[in-house]
Amino acid sequence: MAKSLVLLVVLVFFTTVQATNPNSDADFTVPSGMKIDGDFFTYTGLRGSPSSSSNGIDKKTVTMKNFPALDGMGISMELLEFSPGAVNVPHTHPRGAEIMFVVDGALTVGTTDSTGQLYKNDLQKGDVFVFPTGMVHYQANFDKSNKAIGVSAFSSVNAGTIDLPKNIFGSNMPGEVLAKAFKISADTVRQLETNQM
Template sequence: MEFNGACLMAILVVFSSVGVIYASDPDILTDFTVPAGQNPLKLTGDFFTFTGFRNVSNNNLAGQKAVKVSKAVAAEFPALNGLGVSMAVLQFPAGGLNPPHTHPRASELLFLVEGCLLVGVIDTTGKLFTQSLTKGEVFVFPKGLFHYQLNTDNKVEAMAVSAFGSANAGTVSLPSTLFTTGIPDNVLAKSFKTDTHTIELLKAALKNP
C-alpha cells in the first residue's frame, strides 16, 4: 500500500488526537459520577460540598519541619470522580521544603496565599526554571515535570493552594521513591557514583526525619 502526503497527515492527526485524549481524565457520559450504592435521586448539595479545609488555616505548624498537605481529591471527595479537577492546601513551616516531586496525571496551578516561596521546575532537557513568589502570585507546574517549593523565610509560615487538572493527579516524591521503596543499595550506589554506606545513611535519614 502506498501512502501519499494527505494520508500520512491524516494518520498523524489521528495518533496525535489519541495522545491528547488519553493525556487527561477520561470523559464521563453523565453529568457527574455517583458512587456505587448511592441513590442519585437522594443526593443533596452535601454531595458536592467538601468540608476538609474548614480548619486548615488554624493548624499550628510551630516546631514542625515537614510541609502539611491537605487534599481534596477523588478519594476524599467522591463528587470529583470524572470531573478532571482537584485541590490541595499546602502549609509550609518556617524554612519548610516540599522536596522534588512530580504529578504524573496533571499539571498544577499554585496560588500563594501567605508568605513567600522559592519554586522550581525542571523540564525534560534538564533546564531549571525558578521563581521567588510573594503573596497573591501564581505559578504553574506542567504535568509530569519534577518541581519543588521552599519557604525561604526561617521565621514565618507560608500557605499555598494548588489546583490540579485531574481528580487524582498522583504524587511521586523523588527522595522517598528512590530511597524508601526497596531499590537495592548497590543499584543506588552505582547510579549516584557513591558507596553503599552513604546510601544506607540517606535511607536512615529519610526514615527518621
C-alpha cells in the same frame, strides 16, 4: 482511496471523542444512593488548620475519595501550610499537572524539564506557578520566621506523588546502583537510606 481516508478520519474522530468524554450524556456523576442538592457540590473539609506533619508541611487534600462530586471532573486540590524553613522535597505527579496559588507568605518554587533545565521563581501572596505533568519540582518556604500557605490544583482526580528521596533511597534499590548513579560512596547511600525510614 479518498473515501477510505475520510472514513478513517471520521472513525478516529469519534473514537477519540468517546475515549476522552465517556460521560457526555450526563452533566455530572452521582454515586448510587447519594442525595443531590447544594451540599453535594460543597466541600467544607478545608476549614481550620491542616493536621500537623513531621516535615513542616501540613496538608489537606480534596479528592474524589473525600468529595464525591469530583467524580468524572478530572480535578483535585490540596491546601498546604509551610512552616518557616519547610521544603516540599523534589517530587513529581505522574498523572496530572499542578497549578499553585500562594495564599499567604512567600515560596520559592522550581521545576525541571526533561533536559534537566531548572525553571524557578520566588512567589509572593497572589502569585501562581504551574508544574507540568510528570516534571520534577519543589516548593520551599525559606522565610525563617513566617509560615506560607499555598493551594495546589491538579488536572487529575489522582495526580499521584512520587517523592524522589523516599522513592529512590527508601525503595531497597541495590546500593551499588545508587552509588554509581549518584556518584557517591556506599556509606553515603546507607546514610540516605537510613534517613528515609
